[in-house]
Amino acid sequence: MRAEIITVGTEILLGDILNTNTHYLANELASIGVDVYYQMTVGDNEKRLLECLQESLNRSDIVICTGGLGPTEDDITKEVCAKFFGYDLKFDEKCWNDILKLFYRKDKVPTENNKKQAYFPKEGIILPNDYGTAPGCIMEKDNKMIVVLPGPPREMKPMYDNYVRPYLLKKTDYIIESRVLRIIGVGESSIEEEIIDLIQKQSNPTIATYAKDYECTIRLTAKAKSKEEAEKLIEPVEAEIKCRFKENLYAIGETTIEDEVSKILVNNDLTISVAESCTGGMVSSSLINYPGISSVFMEGCVTYANEAKIKTLGVSENTLNTVGAVSEECAKEMAEGVARRHNTNIGLSTTGIAGPGGGSEEKPVGLVYFGIYINGKTIVKKYIFSGNRYTIRYRACKSIINDLRLELLKNNIK
Amino acid sequence: MRAEIITVGTEILLGDILNTNTHYLANELASIGVDVYYQMTVGDNEKRLLECLQESLNRSDIVICTGGLGPTEDDITKEVCAKFFGYDLKFDEKCWNDILKLFYRKDKVPTENNKKQAYFPKEGIILPNDYGTAPGCIMEKDNKMIVVLPGPPREMKPMYDNYVRPYLLKKTDYIIESRVLRIIGVGESSIEEEIIDLIQKQSNPTIATYAKDYECTIRLTAKAKSKEEAEKLIEPVEAEIKCRFKENLYAIGETTIEDEVSKILVNNDLTISVAESCTGGMVSSSLINYPGISSVFMEGCVTYANEAKIKTLGVSENTLNTVGAVSEECAKEMAEGVARRHNTNIGLSTTGIAGPGGGSEEKPVGLVYFGIYINGKTIVKKYIFSGNRYTIRYRACKSIINDLRLELLKNNIK
Numbered sequence: 001m002r003a004e005i006i007t008v009g010t011e012i013l014l015g016d017i018l019n020t021n022t023h024y025l026a027n028e029l030a031s032i033g034v035d036v037y038y039q040m041t042v043g044d045n046e047k048r049l050l051e052c053l054q055e056s057l058n059r060s061d062i063v064i065c066t067g068g069l070g071p072t073e074d075d076i077t078k079e080v081c082a083k084f085f086g087y088d089l090k091f092d093e094k095c096w097n098d099i100l101k102l103f104y105r106k107d108k109v110p111t112e113n114n115k116k117q118a119y120f121p122k123e124g125i126i127l128p129n130d131y132g133t134a135p136g137c138i139m140e141k142d143n144k145m146i147v148v149l150p151g152p153p154r155e156m157k158p159m160y161d162n163y164v165r166p167y168l169l170k171k172t173d174y175i176i177e178s179r180v181l182r183i184i185g186v187g188e189s190s191i192e193e194e195i196i197d198l199i200q201k202q203s204n205p206t207i208a209t210y211a212k213d214y215e216c217t218i219r220l221t222a223k224a225k226s227k228e229e230a231e232k233l234i235e236p237v238e239a240e241i242k243c244r245f246k247e248n249l250y251a252i253g254e255t256t257i258e259d260e261v262s263k264i265l266v267n268n269d270l271t272i273s274v275a276e277s278c279t280g281g282m283v284s285s286s287l288i289n290y291p292g293i294s295s296v297f298m299e300g301c302v303t304y305a306n307e308a309k310i311k312t313l314g315v316s317e318n319t320l321n322t323v324g325a326v327s328e329e330c331a332k333e334m335a336e337g338v339a340r341r342h343n344t345n346i347g348l349s350t351t352g353i354a355g356p357g358g359g360s361e362e363k364p365v366g367l368v369y370f371g372i373y374i375n376g377k378t379i380v381k382k383y384i385f386s387g388n389r390y391t392i393r394y395r396a397c398k399s400i401i402n403d404l405r406l407e408l409l410k411n412n413i414k
Numbered sequence: 415m416r417a418e419i420i421t422v423g424t425e426i427l428l429g430d431i432l433n434t435n436t437h438y439l440a441n442e443l444a445s446i447g448v449d450v451y452y453q454m455t456v457g458d459n460e461k462r463l464l465e466c467l468q469e470s471l472n473r474s475d476i477v478i479c480t481g482g483l484g485p486t487e488d489d490i491t492k493e494v495c496a497k498f499f500g501y502d503l504k505f506d507e508k509c510w511n512d513i514l515k516l517f518y519r520k521d522k523v524p525t526e527n528n529k530k531q532a533y534f535p536k537e538g539i540i541l542p543n544d545y546g547t548a549p550g551c552i553m554e555k556d557n558k559m560i561v562v563l564p565g566p567p568r569e570m571k572p573m574y575d576n577y578v579r580p581y582l583l584k585k586t587d588y589i590i591e592s593r594v595l596r597i598i599g600v601g602e603s604s605i606e607e608e609i610i611d612l613i614q615k616q617s618n619p620t621i622a623t624y625a626k627d628y629e630c631t632i633r634l635t636a637k638a639k640s641k642e643e644a645e646k647l648i649e650p651v652e653a654e655i656k657c658r659f660k661e662n663l664y665a666i667g668e669t670t671i672e673d674e675v676s677k678i679l680v681n682n683d684l685t686i687s688v689a690e691s692c693t694g695g696m697v698s699s700s701l702i703n704y705p706g707i708s709s710v711f712m713e714g715c716v717t718y719a720n721e722a723k724i725k726t727l728g729v730s731e732n733t734l735n736t737v738g739a740v741s742e743e744c745a746k747e748m749a750e751g752v753a754r755r756h757n758t759n760i761g762l763s764t765t766g767i768a769g770p771g772g773g774s775e776e777k778p779v780g781l782v783y784f785g786i787y788i789n790g791k792t793i794v795k796k797y798i799f800s801g802n803r804y805t806i807r808y809r810a811c812k813s814i815i816n817d818l819r820l821e822l823l824k825n826n827i828k
Contacts, residue, residue, distance in 0.1 A: 011624045013450045015441025016594075016633060020432055022455070027429025036427045037462065041436070041453035048451065055469070072606050073613070074622070111607055152625065154801070180430075189547075192486050193525055199487070208488070210425045211566065219430060274716075280702030281695025284716040288694030289804055291770055293718075299726065300716025302688075302698040307756060308713035312726070342721060356705055387568070390703055 001034045001172055002060040006052055008068040008077045009151060010043040021066045021149075021156055028160065032169055033176040033223065034062070044074040046083075053084045057144045064164075067151035069134035071113040078120070078137060078148050085141045087121035095126060099133050127163040131155045138167060174223060177230035179205075179238055181218040182251045184402050188216050194244055198237065205234050214398045215257065247409055250402070257398060261405050262290030265297075265346070268413055272346040273299045275313055275338035277325065278354040278368060280304065282397040298342040303334070313337030326351050326363055328380045335371025335378055347373035348404060350396055354389045368396045372407055379407065415448045415586055416474040420466055422482040422491045423565060424457040435480045435563075435570055442574065446583055447590040447637065448476070458488040460497075467498045471558045478578075481565035483548035485527040492534070492551060492562050499555045501535035509540060513547050541577040545569045552581060588637060591644035593619075595632040595655055596665045598816050602630050608658055612651065619648050628812045629671065661823055664816070671812060675819050676704030679711075679760070682827055686760040687713045689727055689752035691739065692768040692782060694718065696811040712756040717748070727751030740765050740777055742794045749785025749792055761787035762818060764810055768803045782810045786821055793821065 005025050011017045022039045029036050037060055042052045056063045068077030082089055096118040103110045110133070117134045120126050127136035132155040137148045147164055149156045183191060188211035192199065195218070199207050205222035220237055224230040242249055251260050265272055265287075274284050284300030287293055301312050306325055309315040315325075315333045323329050331349050339347025352368025359365035366385040371378060381403055385392045408414065419439050425431045436453045443450050451474055456466045470477045482491030496503055510532040517524045524547070531548045534540050541550035546569040551562045561578055563570045597605060602625035606613065609632070613621050619636035634651055638644040656663055665674050679686055679701075688698045698714030701707055715726050720739055723729040728751045733743045745763050753761025766782025773779035780799040785792060795817055799806045822828065 007453075011622060011633075012437070013440055013453065014444045014622075014633070014635075015437050015439065015450075016624050016631065017626070018432075018434055018437045023426070023429050023432045025429065026427055030428045036429075037457070038466075039421075039427065039455035043451070052452075071603055072623070111603060113606075114603070189485055189525065189528070192527075208425060208428075208430075209486070210430050212431070217430070219425075219428070221428075276695070276714075278702075279699070281690070281698035281714050281716065284695030284718075285693070285699055285807075288692075288716070288718060289807070291803055298719045299722035300690075300695050300714070300718065301726075302695065302702070302714025302716065304698075304702060304708065304714065305712045305756070311755070312713065312715075341725070342719070389705055393699075393703070 001062060001168075003029055003034045003036050003062040003064060004056040004060045005036060005039045006049075006056065006063055006065045007039075007041040008044065008049060008065055009041070010045075010074070012041045012067075013043050020153055021151070024153065024157060025064055025066070025160065028165065030176055030221070031178060032165065033172050033174050034168065044068060044076060046076055046080050049077070049080045050084060053081065053146070061143065062145045062147065062168075064147045064149065066149045066156055069117065069136065069148065069150045071111065071117055071133070075116075081139060081146045081148055082121045082124070085121070085123075085139055085146070087123050087139065089119040090122055092118050092120050092126065095120065095135055098128070098135070102133055125167075127159050129155055130158055130162075136163070138164070174225055175227060175230060177222050177224070177227055177234065179220045179234050180253055181220070181238065181241055181249055182215060182255070183218065183245055183248050184215040184250050184257055185248050186216060186245070187211075191216050191218065195241060198240065205237055207237065214395055247406060250405065257401050257405070258286040259290050261401050262287050262293050264405065264408060264414060266290070266292055266295055269296065270346055270408075270413070271296045271298055271342070271344040272348070273297075273301070273338045273341055273344045275301045275303055275334040275347065275349040275371075277302075277304055277309070277334075277350060278352040279350040279393050279397050279400075282393055283348065283350060283400060286397060286401065298344050299338070301338055301341075309334065314340070324363075326353055326367060326369065328369055328382065331369035331371035331380050332378050333371075335373040339373045345375050346404070347371070348400055350400055352392070352396060354392050356389060366392050368392070370396075370400045370403060372400070372404060374407060374411070415476060415582075417443055417448045417450050417476040417478060418470040418474045419450060419453045420463075420470065420477055420479045421453075421455040422458065422463060422479055423455070424459075424488070426455045426481075427457045434567055435565070438567065438571060439478055439480070439574065442579065444590060444635075445592060446579065447586050447588050448582065458482060458490060460490055460494050463491070463494045464498060467495065467560070475557065476559045476561065476582075478561045478563065480563045480570055483531065483550065483562065483564045485525065485531055485547070487527075489530075495553060495560045495562055496535045496538070499535070499537075499553055499560070501537050501553060503533040504536055506532050506534050506540065509534065509549055512542070512549070516547055539581075541573050543569055544572055544576075550577070552578070588639055589641060589644060591636050591638070591641055591648065593634045593648050593652055594667055595634070595652065595663055596629060596669070597632065597659055597662050598629040598664050598671055600630060600659070600662050601625075605630050605632065609655060612654065619651055621651065628809055661820060664819065671815050671819070672700040673704050675815050676701050676707050678819065678822060678828055680704075680706055680709055683710065684760055684827070685710045685712055685756070685758040686762070687711075687715070687752045687755055687758045689715045689717055689748040689761065689763040689785075691716075691718055691723070691748075691764060692766040693764040693807050693811050693814075696807055697762065697764060697814060700811060700815065712758050713752070715752055715755075723748060728754070738777075740767055740781060740783065742783055742796065745783035745785035745794050746792050747785075749787040753787045759789050760818070761785070762814055764814055766806070766810060768806050770803060780806050782806070784810075784814045784817060786814070786818060788821060788825070
């Protein structure tokens with residue numbers, strides 16, 4: 001089955017909104033064996049949307065449209081798609097009652113313009129919207145399908161998951177199984193070099209490398225009649241790649257370095273506190289995002305002012321007056337100081353120059369020291385990150401979490 | 415001038431990578447008066463890319479392609495675009511030297527496959543890549559233009575800004591001026607209702623509303639011969655909208671609620687410390703992102719464990735044992751406690767249940783209390799946010815920063 005994704009919305013053409021729906025749908029469709037050949041964005045314009053639908057359904061079997069189901073005058077997607085198939089729209093009483101209930105639950109009343117959200121072709125299948133006022137719709141004609149979904153991702157995703165995906169699954173007869181291998185600390189072209197022989201002789205599974213921010217992923221994709229068959233094709237290739245990248249391959253599947261490290265801490269009962277200066281709370285925040293972290297995370301100290309480094313972490317005034325806050329010595333004292341507060345197994349610290357100002361020849365913008373205290377022993381690492389203020393902070397945050405993982409691995413903790 | 419944006423990359427079709435380039439380019443092109451009619455994504459496939467180029471250049475004057483300029487076997491964009499215009503690729507010595515320099519600076523050597531990045535049509539204009547190995551290219555033929563840019567955003571954006579934008583500006587004869595009004599705390603359909611009369615009679619400027627996460631924007635777009643003329647068209651509409659939304663309109667232009675509030679603190683010399691539990695460092699981190707915040711931000715205390723709330727903020731054990739950490743009383747004590755640490759003008763606190771676990775009938779997931787201490791007076795606010803763990807934390811973070819802004823505004827501080 002071949003599908004195309006059409007995003008409807010002038011705000012996307014004007015570059016106001018970042019399109020995340022296409023990314024989500026493409027990923028989902030690939031996972032159920034539906035090939036996505038094109039993705040397009042078109043404005044809130046009837047003529048252009050009709051042209052788009054025509055081109056897409058000439059090439060493919062399914063078109064999924066997101067956006068343009070709202071109550072405003074610009075919202076025309078459902079109307080245009082029905083028109084394309086020659087279907088009339090009729091008022092659906094049940095839909096309207098659902099919309100009324102949604103408003104009453106929030107102590108509000110719908111506006112007149114909300115009524116258009118309750119009109120559907122009788123030939124269509126109405127898809128309930130559990131998170132907003134706009135139901136979606138599946139329309140079919142002559143072996144072609146148009147699926148119409150709302151624009152806001154938090155409404156679109158559950159509607160796709162709960163109603164569209166099961167419907168499509170009934171129509172396919174093979175599956176695509178993917179395995180994503182996550183690599184941190186190695187650049188994309190070096191990754192490709194390392195596995196160039198595997199890439200050149202690939203067939204099923206296919207092998208593709210992707211550079212993400214601060215990490216790379218290798219995606220193995222196998223097509224087979226069953227999940228078991230597909231997994232058998234993937235396993236040997238995965239094993240070979242694991243062998244070549246060793247500890248730089250930190251996880252398989254959809255996860256993040258923060259969640260993987262949080263898991264290690266929780267599973268090994270390693271308590272932790274974090275002292276941050278330039279990263280400003282980002283490291284604490286990323287560990288705290290992990291549900292269950294409360295069993296090990298004691299405190300985060302964002303000691304941005306030097307006064308706070310002294311008062312809260314016991315950093316010595318002498319250190320601050322001689323080598324300064326951005327120094328190996330300060331990073332060490334911060335890590336040990338924060339671990340001392342609640343006698344945690346681990347204390348992390350960051351201190352650096354996030355920019356754009358504050359740099360010098362000796363201590364340039366991007367210079368960051370990490371202190372990593374683990375059960376009595378402290379190491380300090382020094383980096384120079386590039387980028388703007390946010391990027392430097394972000395990279396430092398990712399780095400120190402990975403460095404913690406590698407230090408724990410040296411002690412066989414995983 | 416009419417443009418289309420083509421993103422080349424199978425990883426986008428498979429939904430592995432989120433496409434942010436199209437968003438960036440669309441925004442930029444709109445700001446210089448170039449209409450974007452279509453945005454498309456196509457895989458690393460010569461046949462489909464050629465079809466795409468054909469369709470697009472039938473409709474429009476300019477195609478901008480991103481992606482597929484790397485050193486790997488999948489990277490074919492430049493080759494295919496040159497083929498489309500019937501141009502041959504020739505090895506460019508200067509390009510190759512630049513690539514060599516880039517590698518040597520990092521103490522590395524290029525691989526054989528990097529050589530293809532130095533091949534260009536002699537008819538083309540080579541665009542230097544100041545952040546990576548792949549230079550871009552502008553090719554023109556018979557009044558049609560193809561611009562080929564690298565995929566990674568941090569390479570693409572500067573190349574567009576420094577080389578493509580000036581080149582395009584020389585070719586247009588009118589400008590589009592946009593003004594973005596930022597509204598927080600009002601839903602999109604309510605916004606449209608409030609200004610429905612203005613929307614219905616719009617012509618130049620056009621008026622469009624966009625729902626972003628936790629805020630909405632109203633974009634006014636005027637087309638004129640000069641910037642001054644365009645601004646004259648926008649001003650009365652902007653004034654009317656400001657009047658209708660009052661303090662819910664928090665800023666004009668590209669900015670964030672965090673940066674606006676950070677500015678207010680710095681400009682008014684209001685020192686601040688922040689105590690966080692469920693938001694985990696997000697509030698501190700978002701204020702610290704503002705360059706210059708060091709003049710007012712003293713400390714962030716992520717007192718995740720109750721032990722830390724007691725030790726660092728002086729929250730009473732009695733409060734924790736009776737009403738618990740997620741309570742009005744605890745929020746108040748946290749805000750006052752954190753302000754006391756360095757005698758700051760302002761102390762903020764968050765305490766709540768981020769989920770997915772931890773909720774009860776009485777204290778559901780999403781319940782968050784804010785403490786806002788300003789110069790001797792503390793108020794507490796209570797919310798119930800919906801969404802997953804990250805969303806609840808994120809919305810709480812945005813909310814408390816806006817609430818601080820509104821409280822300061824009540825005291826005429828802005």
